[in-house]
Structures are given as structure tokens and as C-alpha cells.
Amino acid sequence: MHDAQHERRFHGGAERLRVEARIALMEVPRVVELCTDGGGCATVLDIGTGTGVFAEAFFVAGLKSTGIDPSVELLALARTHAPQAVFLEAVAEKLPFADGSFDLVFLGHVLHETDDPDAALREARRVAAKRIAVLEWPFRAEESGPPLAHRLSPARVSEIAAAAGLASLRRIELTHMDLYIWDR
Numbered sequence: 001m002h003d004a005q006h007e008r009r010f011h012g013g014a015e016r017l018r019v020e021a022r023i024a025l026m027e028v029p030r031v032v033e034l035c036t037d038g039g040g041c042a043t044v045l046d047i048g049t050g051t052g053v054f055a056e057a058f059f060v061a062g063l064k065s066t067g068i069d070p071s072v073e074l075l076a077l078a079r080t081h082a083p084q085a086v087f088l089e090a091v092a093e094k095l096p097f098a099d100g101s102f103d104l105v106f107l108g109h110v111l112h113e114t115d116d117p118d119a120a121l122r123e124a125r126r127v128a129a130k131r132i133a134v135l136e137w138p139f140r141a142e143e144s145g146p147p148l149a150h151r152l153s154p155a156r157v158s159e160i161a162a163a164a165g166l167a168s169l170r171r172i173e174l175t176h177m178d179l180y181i182w183d184r
Helices: 014-018 020-026 028-036 053-060 072-081 117-127 154-163
Strands: 043-047 064-069 086-089 102-108 128-136 169-173 178-183
Touching: 020 028, 028 053, 028 102, 028 128, 028 178, 043 053, 043 117, 053 064, 053 072, 053 102, 064 072, 072 086, 102 117, 117 128, 117 154, 154 169, 154 178
Parallel strands: 043 064, 043 102, 064 086, 102 128
Antiparallel strands: 128 178, 169 178
16 A cells, blocks of 8 residues: 555655644643543554654553554654554555554544545544544644645534544644544
8 A cells, every 4th residue: 555545645744744843733742641531541543643753652651552654654754753663554544453453543633634534533433442532733724734625624523423423522622733532
């Protein structure tokens, strides 16, 4: 599988994914804390892991981390930054894992990039045993991040979640991002 098969994917250079200012905007430690709040999560699947920023942060928080991405180039960089995690080439819409394989399934800045967000969230639900978390850019025009036309409104995220059979959606407005969490 090669990332060129995907129409909507990250188009920036890999070096942009680990820029300090971008990581600060994502509030990585806070996101990890909110995603693992309540405990009970020992494993995490980081869908669209990119260079492994979140896979690494979840590992530091004590979770066994697995990351998937369609980009072989990004996966190679992820392995250098988070050698303790497992990284596999795969797409969000067709996960190579059994049902309920991970306590937490995390999609960080990836749902809006998938070719089929509905299928991606259905697959996340299938492999999640306890919780699903989605970090997205807020639905407003900004200098940082994708153009407004590529962002997902809260209403659209709710539609995708409902179509995937996910209830009890929590939306947490962070300083620069929106975090959506569903407990199974």
C-alpha cells in the first residue's frame, strides 16, 4: 500500500510535523492526559501517526503504543523518534487489527485527511475496546492548519460518529484544537 493512493493526505514536509510551535498548538501532554483520564487504558492505536508525536507521548504516559500511517517516509521518521512503539503501514479506512485490539484509538489531525471519514471512524470503533479520541483543528479559518474547506465542523464530526454507531460524544475545546472523546 502506498500513500499516493490517497487523495486527501498531509501535503506538507515531514519536518513540519515536529516543529515546536506546531506541537505547542496541539497541546500534546494535555491531549494525552484527557485521552487517558479515568485510567484503564494500557494500549493505544495512533491512526495517522505521521512522525509519531502522539505515539511517543502515549508511550511516555505508560501505554503500549502502535501507530499506523500510509506514508513509508513518515513511518521511518516515527521509528527514529519513538523506537519503543510499533509502526505499520496502513490506512484508517481498513485497519489490519482484530476487533477490540486496543483500549484507546486516537486520530490526531487525521479524520479530515482521510478519503472516507465515515469508514475511518467505523474502523476505529471496531478496533477500540474502551475509548476513541479525535483531535481536530477547530472549524474556523486560521493561519495554522488546513483551510476551512478541509476542516470538520462539530456537526459533521457528530454525523460521522452517529453513522459509526458512537454515542456519548464529548467535545472538549482546547486552546487551539477540538478534542472529541467517545467511551464504549
